[in-house]
Amino acid sequence: MISSIIFTLIAVGSFVFAGREFLKIRRNILLGKELAIEGDTRQRWGNVFLIALGQQKMFKRWIPAVLHLFIYVAFVITQVELIEILVDGIFGTHRFFYAPLGGFYSFIISFIEVLSVLALVATIAFLVRRNIMRLSRFHKPEMKGWPSKDANLILVLEIFLIFFIFLMNSSDMHLHDNKYGFAVSQFLSPIWEGTGESTLHLLERVGWWGHILVVFAFLNYLPFSKHLHIIFAFPNTYFASLKSRGEMENMPEIMNEVKSMFGIPVESTDAVNAENLEFGANDVPSLSWKNVLDAYSCTECGRCTAVCPANLTGKKLSPRKIVMDIRDRADEIGKKLDSGNADFAKDKNQPLSASNFDDGRSLFDYIAAEEIHACTTCNACVEACPVLINPLEPILKLRRYEILSLSQGPQEWLPMFNSLENSGAVWSMSQDRDAWKADL
Amino acid sequence: MAEMAAEGREPEILFWVGCAGSFDARAQKVTKAICQVLDAVGMSFAILGTEEMCTGDPARRAGNEFVFQTLALQNIQILNGYEVKKIVTACPHCFNTLKNEYPALGGNYEVVHHSQLLQELINAGRIKMSEGGTFKGKKITYHDSCYLGRVNGVYEAPRAVLESLDSQLVEMKRCRSNGLCCGAGGAQMFKEDEPGDKRINLERAEEALKTGASIVAANCPFCLTMMQDGIKAKDKQDEVMVYDLAELIVNNMVR
Numbered sequence: 028m029i030s031s032i033i034f035t036l037i038a039v040g041s042f043v044f045a046g047r048e049f050l051k052i053r054r055n056i057l058l059g060k061e062l063a064i065e066g067d068t069r070q071r072w073g074n075v076f077l078i079a080l081g082q083q084k085m086f087k088r089w090i091p092a093v094l095h096l097f098i099y100v101a102f103v104i105t106q107v108e109l110i111e112i113l114v115d116g117i118f119g120t121h122r123f124f125y126a127p128l129g130g131f132y133s134f135i136i137s138f139i140e141v142l143s144v145l146a147l148v149a150t151i152a153f154l155v156r157r158n159i160m161r162l163s164r165f166h167k168p169e170m171k172g173w174p175s176k177d178a179n180l181i182l183v184l185e186i187f188l189i190f191f192i193f194l195m196n197s198s199d200m201h202l203h204d205n206k207y208g209f210a211v212s213q214f215l216s217p218i219w220e221g222t223g224e225s226t227l228h229l230l231e232r233v234g235w236w237g238h239i240l241v242v243f244a245f246l247n248y249l250p251f252s253k254h255l256h257i258i259f260a261f262p263n264t265y266f267a268s269l270k271s272r273g274e275m276e277n278m279p280e281i282m283n284e285v286k287s288m289f290g291i292p293v294e295s296t297d298a299v300n301a302e303n304l305e306f307g308a309n310d311v312p313s314l315s316w317k318n319v320l321d322a323y324s325c326t327e328c329g330r331c332t333a334v335c336p337a338n339l340t341g342k343k344l345s346p347r348k349i350v351m352d353i354r355d356r357a358d359e360i361g362k363k364l365d366s367g368n369a370d371f372a373k374d375k376n377q378p379l380s381a382s383n384f385d386d387g388r389s390l391f392d393y394i395a396a397e398e399i400h401a402c403t404t405c406n407a408c409v410e411a412c413p414v415l416i417n418p419l420e421p422i423l424k425l426r427r428y429e430i431l432s433l434s435q436g437p438q439e440w441l442p443m444f445n446s447l448e449n450s451g452a453v454w455s456m457s458q459d460r461d462a463w464k465a466d467l
Numbered sequence: 468m469a470e471m472a473a474e475g476r477e478p479e480i481l482f483w484v485g486c487a488g489s490f491d492a493r494a495q496k497v498t499k500a501i502c503q504v505l506d507a508v509g510m511s512f513a514i515l516g517t518e519e520m521c522t523g524d525p526a527r528r529a530g531n532e533f534v535f536q537t538l539a540l541q542n543i544q545i546l547n548g549y550e551v552k553k554i555v556t557a558c559p560h561c562f563n564t565l566k567n568e569y570p571a572l573g574g575n576y577e578v579v580h581h582s583q584l585l586q587e588l589i590n591a592g593r594i595k596m597s598e599g600g601t602f603k604g605k606k607i608t609y610h611d612s613c614y615l616g617r618v619n620g621v622y623e624a625p626r627a628v629l630e631s632l633d634s635q636l637v638e639m640k641r642c643r644s645n646g647l648c649c650g651a652g653g654a655q656m657f658k659e660d661e662p663g664d665k666r667i668n669l670e671r672a673e674e675a676l677k678t679g680a681s682i683v684a685a686n687c688p689f690c691l692t693m694m695q696d697g698i699k700a701k702d703k704q705d706e707v708m709v710y711d712l713a714e715l716i717v718n719n720m721v722r
Contacts, residue, residue: 271567271618272619273568273619275528277572278532278536282536285533285536285540336670340650341665342662344661400658400661401655401661401663404528405617405653410617410644410645426529430529437658439658440658443654447525447526447534451519451541452490454490456490460489461489
């Protein structure tokens with residue numbers, strides 16, 4: 028009875044706390060600009076099923092794909108057991124589903140156990156890849172400090188989860204004369220030969236509580252971790268653009284301006300707002316909310332950076348860092364909004380809010396010009412991302428801001444812009460465009 | 468195009484030459500090769516000549532939307548004025564912009580890259596390869612340009628064209644959707660590299676050299692320059708040649 032009350036309090040508390048953090052993340056994502064979600068809904072669901080649920084893009088690299096699949100499937104299937112733990116915890120029952128399901132119950136738990144072993148193998152392999160083999164994509168400059176610790180912490184937590192499951196199941200099996208017939212625990216339960224019944228009860232409880240407490244800790248840790256991808260991969264693949272990769276977002280305000288310059292009739296009345304002459308993006312609020320959702324969906328695997336031609340040849344640009352910077356900046360704005368500090372209000376006479384915010388900082392405090400200038404727009408990062416994050420779009424929005432709003436950018440581009448404006452060619456040439464015809 | 472329009476003739480296709488194809492000495496050879504192929508198969512085509520402008524791709528990707536719109540809207544006015552329906556480009560950047568970005572600005576055309584047109588013509592039997600061509604049995608490696616390959620998903624057409632040469636196609640480690648950029652895209656062609664350890668074209672050239680191929684085939688005037696420079700930097704310019712697909716075909720077709 029007391030343990031039911033304690034359990035219920037912890038469960039409710041952890042859902043409430045985690046829920047509050049998730050709402051903050053939602054708020055941070057919606058700091059981004061509105062974005063029309065266009066295109067075929069069925070195609071979007073197709074992406075969710077194939078790419079998020081089906082892990083299609085992970086299979087570009089077989090070894091990590093298979094290892095990741097073990098952990099992923101184990102995680103999904105373990106949710107079944109979690110439901111039972113919640114029911115048992117609240118109502119003080121023991122293995123609530125065993126009586127109604129019987130043999131099928133043993134099958135499900137056995138399935139979870141086998142996957143847990145595979146997940147354990149994968150977790151250890153991942154720790155080895157990160158810390159002993161030291162794969163280069165895990166050790167780029169942006170991974171120093173917290174991101175590396177975050178990654179290892181999750182892997183260690185996973186080992187604890189698996190340890191507690193087997194502690195619980197094997198001691199429980201031994202207590203009940205192996206009647207459950209769990210696939211893996213039946214081989215573990217002989218360890219407990221000669222252990223007293225009360226000790227076994229205690230061990231079973233330690234396993235049970237240990238497992239669920241790690242789960243609750245995990246839930247509350249997620250909002251602060253790169254591991255958020257286990258949830259956000261799904262909305263992120265759903266909302267990913269269905270347009271051609273080759274199409275950069277049109278800027279109707281500039282198009283209409285140029286059209287009226289040439290005397291071409293302008294269909295839309297979205298004329299340039301004279302007061303708001305900012306183009307492109309310099310901060311989270313001028314990116315789209317999908318760009319920010321991308322940032323929160325990133326698990327920092329570095330597949331984008333590993334294929335980036337600029338990064339491969341030693342330039343400072345790392346697509347992963349751009350995405351991580353956007354999340355860090357969104358978190359920074361969120362925290363400042365939560366602080367209620369009136370210093371961060373743009374208009375000091377109005378209360379601080381997402382639309383009345385200015386802390387004098389922007390994404391350019393995170394991202395150097397040298398980074399965005401190094402991009403070849405080759406789309407390798409876009410192709411590489413297993414959860415359809417687009418690191419290229421924010422880079423190009425930052426370039427637009429730099430050129431159009433700040434009138435800055437690489438000096439060497441100026442002659443190109445000039446000759447494009449004056450002669451319509453990328454180079455200033457003295458001969459005619461069709462001079463080559465002469466010796467055909 | 469102006470002459471044909473004045474005579475009331477309509478070409479089968481408009482050949483979009485592009486800035487590189489018009490002005491760059493190396494790319495001009497590709498332009499001529501494409502013209503020779505089209506003439507040889509008797510396909511009527513036109514060029515815009517002095518009425519053509521840059522599609523605006525490098526300006527847009529550099530972030531200068533204003534210059535992009537200025538160029539694009541003028542081009543669209545000209546193209547729509549001639550009621551152009553089908554365009555072939557010699558450059559994947561022109562191809563991408565005309566195909567994917569002009570529709571939002573009011574320019575709707577059927578756009579193909581020259582590798583796709585070459586494949587069509589070969590399949591239709593309009594291009595016939597000569598027996599025992601120059602490239603028979605030679606090792607050729609194909610460099611996927613980003614804007615034809617990864618961006619527009621055209622991987623097979625250029626390879627099919629190369630196969631018609633009876634040569635031996637060898638792939639680089641990073642090919643198709645994993646192909647490595649030559650380093651020119653995103654208006655990098657028009658600026659110096661940012662500080663780093665190595666130039667991107669050198670990295671790609673080294674990969675191409677590793678295949679042991681004596682010919683590197685490209686489909687983009689900027690890749691052509693980049694690959695050639697990279698191979699020259701490795702002092703292999705006498706052993707390994709860089710050609711556009713159109714050049715390889717024109718040297719081997721029955722004319």
